[in-house]
Amino acid sequence: MSRIIATGAYLPAKAVSNTELIEVNQLDSSTEWIEQRTGIKQRFFANDEETVASIATNAVDDLLSKLDEDIRQDIKLIIVATMSQREYTPSTANKVQLNLNCHNAISFDINAACSGFVYALDVAEKMSKSFLSGYTLVIGAEKMSQILDFNDRGTSILFGDGAGAMLIANDGEGLPEYDSSLYSQGDENLSIAVAPNEEGNITLTMNGRDVFNFVQRTVLPSLDQFANKQESLDYIISHQANYRFIKMMSKKLKMDLSKIPSNIDRIGNVSAGSIPILLNELVEAKQIRLDGTQSVVMTGFGAGLTWGEVHTKL
Template identity: 55%
Template sequence: MSKIVSTGSYLPADIVTNTQLVEQTGIDSSDEWISQRTGIKQRHFASADESLAHIASKAVENALERYGQDIRDEINLIVLATMSSHNPTPAVASQVQDILGIKETWAFDISGACAGFVMATEVAEKISRDYTSGYTLVIGAEKMSSILDFSDRSTSILFGDGAGAVLIQNDGQGLPNYRSELSSIPDRKDSIVVDPESDETDKMTMSGHDVFNFVVRKIIPSLSRFIQREASDFDYLLSHQANERLVGIMVDKLEIDVEKAPVNIDRTANTSAASIPILWDELIQDGTLKLQGSQKVVLTGFGGGLSWGHVTFDI
């Protein structure tokens, strides 16, 4: 079977606490208000000269360094999930390819907002079955600060920048015990939108209330059915880090041990498509996840579209 052989992540150096964010933006909020409603204490913001491709490349370089082998010319496929790219072309994945000095590969982006990394995992896992050797890179990367309206309290407090990367060694058979379920429904209320036609060009708007209801009414029941059918013996649930309260509700509804659904949103905020791979890498680094073939994980992402996805496999 194919297997995941390394992970990496990158968080920009600039850490902004809730108090600093309120002071810098002048929004009507406070550390207590943000912490109680979201669980967020701080977030990382990239500098003005730090591009999205740079952020993504740092996560990949981290993963390659840990793998300890120079396999850049053996990478067959790069799939990158993001919602914060401002350039229609070239793809951020292609820019990462250039930065890393990978001579030839198939590289493309997926736009699925906060469900993007699960979508990228699904696409990469299916395509990589065509390769009997070499490697696949799956990346989630966001520079959310570039699409935030910092006068809008409903979004500016929630998001941060960062990237995570997963390296798969291909053998033509796919990941062990891989199962998936992905879907989308029309977002007729424009719950999550970056509208280039608006007065605030390329700035994000979001209805937190609508998204919250979407997760509670649609995503959690869907995830519950998926786990019962495909992964009743899972070890860890790696959920998109949208809101600590939402993860708490998810744990309660699924009736699982809270330790099976780790969170890091207090330190990273919501990094959209990057949240799952950043969390995953942190769990690898602290020894919770081993990459030894003995643990089953469930990944769940949900967001713009409205889209969602659940995947499970052994790592």
């Protein structure tokens, strides 16, 4: 079987506390309100020189630092999940390929918003079956700070920047005990959207109530059904949208919160980067061993509307 052999992550140097975010942007909010409503205490923002591609590349550099340097020349496929790249083309994956000097790779982006990493992993798992050797690189990377309206307290308090990466060793077969369920539906209300505002600036807008209802009525039942298909589960690694959603998952699935880990208090919502950043933290903490013995579900949900789940042994 193919297997996931390494992870990596990158967070920008600048950590922004709730207090600093409120003071700098003169938001009508409080640190207590933000933490109570979201669970977020801080997030990381990239500097002006950093791009989605450089953030993604830094995450891969972290991953490759744990492996033999020669591996990069054997990478066959690079998929980047992102919703925050400002340039239409070349893709972020093309830029990462150039940065890494991976001359033999196929590279492209996927935009499924906060479901992006789950979508990218599913595409990667299926495509990598055509490779009898080499490696597949799956990345979730965002610079959300460049599409935020910092006058909007409903969105600016939620998001942060960063990236996570995963490396799959290919052998012509899929990942062990792999299963997936991906979904999308048109969102005529544009509950979550990135588009030009009245001033012509491209910014993110979100209707919090619509999103809450979507998670409660659609995402959680879907996840519950998918999780119950698995014989056993060690962890559910969820997109980090709001800590209230993590607690709702725990209640719906009747799972202890220790099996649904979270880092949203420290990094905020990093959209497609949330899942791989959290996965890397769990690997570094040795909670996940990458020895093929632990049963894990990853779940993402967001704009589109999109949602989905994947399962494998890590």
